[in-house]
Amino acid sequence: MTETVARRRHSPAVYRRRRLVVLLGLAAVIALVVWLVVAPPWRGSAADGPAPVASSTPTGDPVATDLPALESDGSAATPTPGPSDAATAPDAESSATADDAAVTSAAEPCVPGDLLVEAVTDKTEYAAGENPQLSIRLTNNGDACTLNVGTTGQVFTVMSGNDTWWKSTDCQAEPSDMMVLLEEGQVVTSAAPITWDRTRSSVETCGATERQAAPAGGASYHLYVSIGGVNSTNTAQFLLL
Template sequence: MSSFRHPVGPQKPGVYWRRRATVAGVILLIVIVVVLIVVGRGNGAPAAESSPSASPSASSSVRSSAPSPSASSAPSSGSASASPSASASPSSSSSSSSSASGSTCSKNQITLKPVLDKSAYGPTEDPKIAMSIENTGSGSCHMDLGSSQQVLTISSGEEQYWSSKDCQTGGTNQDVTIKAGQTLTTPAIAWDRTRSSTSTCDSSRPSVTGGGASYHLQVAVGNISSKESAQFILN
């Protein structure tokens, strides 16, 4: 201890004290560095989260399909027969509807015709009935061909026996463009050879007379009716 307090050597004691102070300072600096390294590793600041850049999603362009000449039938509740509605996709843009579809179809440019699969039917055969819609004008036009607008009626003489409207529920509206010279034909639906009325929708219906009886099919869309009916025989 005496040598530590009173350095022994050829030089002055102050030289030895300065050397000891330098060594002690270096040791202290090393200790501080080590402590900082240890503490820094234990309490390291988390890396900053990089916010991902949003990549723009490509917008898909939807094309509107062209009206199909065929039509799909919409079944009516309580009846084996249904009022058909033309299957056609509406215009994708309402603002350009009038220019793309033309004007509203008039009575003068639309011809409706009743369509039958046969002219005479056997005792167990049900008539398949439909209608054709032809644009006889010089330009395209559009009209409502939804099931709420279409009517098929069957009569004999002055008496009406059946109508697709009697028990129809959930009629739809569908604006369809018809090109000049184009004919749309609804799919055939079966008439079950029974009388219809609004009071027989949930009950059995009486069968109509066969044995060579003559009947007529007439069709209409909105305020446009077929000029002629189609005659057929039930045997």
């Protein structure tokens, strides 16, 4: 006679433990898949490397955009600040001072032979009552370099023959320096022209209310300019009618 042995049923606690093991294993598999997608180990060397660094200009000098303007007496032109400008003026001045102090030697000073300085007038003939407007055009034909284009280094001279009639430095007040970076091939001009009032200037007549008027009636005059110690290669001729 065959004896049948009944299989003993496991307690509910055993089944609960088995289900818990299965759930934990499934959770581990899901976590592994998520980690492989979010942070794949094969990209670790690239992700840990240094971030790319943006290139910068070779100097701390501001890049030139135009040349500082002069007033008719040869002093630096200063725009009248508005209400909002007045509040920020001290900060702007501090920032400009910091920029000047940040000048580096990465870019060499400009070579005079690489610079083309030109005298420019707005007209070639001026009728009675019209005052000539005088400007400088500066071209850098060499490599990027630094130059002081401030009002300390700008000189406008009006001559008739060998007679010097007017010079911007005769009555210049509070000249200032401005170091800028001139890019290769860059051309800059005066931010605003300087006006010649058609009179003779001298250091003795700066405060005079009347000065000798320049002859007209077709008289010829020449404008000579220099900037940063570099003289113009041309003169701008004009007539006073």
